[in-house]
Amino acid sequence: MVATKFLLAVLLFCTIPAMNSSMRIGVYGLGRFGSFWARELVKHGFTVVGYGRSAKQAPEGVVLGTEDEVLTCDVLFFCVSISAFAQVLQNTASRIGPSTLVMDTCSVKLYPAKKMRELLPSCVRTIATHPMFGPDSGKDGVAGLPMVLCPVNCPKKDFQFWVDEFKNWKLQVIEMTCDQHDREAAWSQGITHFIGRTLSELNLQDTKLATTGYRTLMSIVEQTCNDPLQLFYDLQRYNPYARQMRMGLKGSLDTVMQVLKEQEKIV
């Protein structure tokens, strides 16, 4: 029994093709981010097959495929919302090719990595990724933008292939653990979306008196609220460090309010 399992593992390892630029890449999910990501992969020379539940038209240069075609590509990027990820993976796991390398692109990392470990057979190679940009920030090209890669269940050489590939795109590739990512992202992307959504509650208006700082503030509201509301909820719910960030922010607001109250006594 053990010998059979060993033989199967060796056989599978030997049949896994090496990573190269002529691989077929599957993009599962052709929403705002998925369509953008599929086009980026095409721009960088890959053959891309895309699948979206309600996609009628393929993004430029992308071939629209069936769900099973996408799931059995050499490499598969899931571009679905964080809150849909577990269900999508559960529904597709048994149809993913044994030699397909799977990457998620969620904006949090501990949660999808845990789901990939739980739901995919151990022979399926997985990398957790976070392209820290999207259709707005990457509209004039992705060079210089940060891209996080966290190894989950992946041989070093395949992981390195993608590090080098994204470096060739001139992305600023950052290798870190999923925990490090979530801890830091809560205090960078998480806090930005929290402030953007909070300020949008105030319904701030454009004004002739707008200073440069005010314009920057308005652009934060615009950029964060241009993303689906679901992304905001998911960033706050699925990052285990987000609550701590929100409490920290609330504490700082209270401190500043208190300081100003003290100042009022002086006047």
Ligand SMILES: O=C(O)C(=O)C[C@]1(C(=O)O)C=C[C@@H](O)C=C1
């Ligand atoms: O450029 C955009 O369209 C984005 O909204 C990108 C943005 C962000 O700036 O927060 C949104 C989601 C991704 O996780 C990474 C970055």
